[in-house]
Amino acid sequence: MTTGKDTVILNFISMAGRGVDLNRNWSVDWGKKEKDFDPNEENPGIAPFSEPETQIMRKLALSFDPHIWVNVHSGMEALFMPYDHRNTTPDGSPSQRMKTLLSELNQVHCHKHCMIGSGGGSVGYLAHGTATDYMYDIVKVPMAFTFEIYGDPTASSKDCFKMFNPVDLAAFNRVLNDWSAAFFTIFKLGPLQLDEVGSKASTANLDKWVSIDEYLDGYLMERRNRYGKKMEVLDLGMQEIRTYFRLFLLSSVLLFIMFCSRISKGKSGRPIVSAIAL
Numbered sequence: 001m002t003t004g005k006d007t008v009i010l011n012f013i014s015m016a017g018r019g020v021d022l023n024r025n026w027s028v029d030w031g032k033k034e035k036d037f038d039p040n041e042e043n044p045g046i047a048p049f050s051e052p053e054t055q056i057m058r059k060l061a062l063s064f065d066p067h068i069w070v071n072v073h074s075g076m077e078a079l080f081m082p083y084d085h086r087n088t089t090p091d092g093s094p095s096q097r098m099k100t101l102l103s104e105l106n107q108v109h110c111h112k113h114c115m116i117g118s119g120g121g122s123v124g125y126l127a128h129g130t131a132t133d134y135m136y137d138i139v140k141v142p143m144a145f146t147f148e149i150y151g152d153p154t155a156s157s158k159d160c161f162k163m164f165n166p167v168d169l170a171a172f173n174r175v176l177n178d179w180s181a182a183f184f185t186i187f188k189l190g191p192l193q194l195d196e197v198g199s200k201a202s203t204a205n206l207d208k209w210v211s212i213d214e215y216l217d218g219y220l221m222e223r224r225n226r227y228g229k230k231m232e233v234l235d236l237g238m239q240e241i242r243t244y245f246r247l248f249l250l251s252s253v254l255l256f257i258m259f260c261s262r263i264s265k266g267k268s269g270r271p272i273v274s275a276i277a278l
Contacts, residue, residue: 020045029085030129069135069144076151078115084130087121097193109182
């Protein structure tokens with residue numbers, strides 16, 4: 001099993017402080033509005049990359065050759081690939097290899113209930129100016145994905161928090177464990193698929209790659225975590241990935257509290273009209 005250094009970017013999309021949807025602020029098909037466009041939900045900003053967060057991510061992605069991009073969301077359980085602004089997936093063998101990897105993740109970690117396909121063709125609406133489409137079309141990342149890691153279809157549309165976040169410990173641990181383990185499967189199977197893609201995983205580039213077994217053997221087998229405790233490297237890796245997901249879930253909590261508060265204020269500010277003629 002082989003893996004490349006600095007080949008995977010994880011991105012946790014949220015709303016910027018100025019009310020701009022960071023997953024609509026990228027340049028691919030930016031600014032196009034569907035018939036049901038809601039500026040409170042999909043504000044793309046005044047221009048592509050108008051927000052510092054998207055500028056930072058663009059600069060990071062262009063500073064090296066990432067092989068895999070994962071954009072993490074919640075709202076449902078799904079494994080998406082390009083495109084978001086079309087209801088189709090890319091043509092050719094690279095697209096098929098992305099589907100193969102997603103099918104394996106669905107089998108092993110999603111218990112066969114995750115939706116697979118293009119974001120635009122699977123969720124019932126098109127999204128313009130998204131990060132995943134930019135990474136695939138502009139940065140030429142050979143494997144660009146959007147993961148929807150949780151959703152409660154039984155939740156009321158008025159209960160934003162429950163709709164997008166696990167509310168009990170068992171569900172929280174299941175989400176954390178399943179999706180953390182999914183990334184280790186990506187680290188294992190991704191390079192095998194990239195060997196065949198050939199764009200950024202050419203034979204010349206593979207000379208720079210190292211065996212993960214060799215990488216983990218030796219001094220890395222006993223690393224200290226941030227608290228000084230000695231841990232097996234895989235345990236340490238799982239701990240760090242779980243921390244990322246905790247931060248994502250926490251940011252979701254804060255985001256939807258703000259969102260629901262704004263809706264509540266908007267409703268309370270509406271004038272009351274009497275049904276009885278005065």
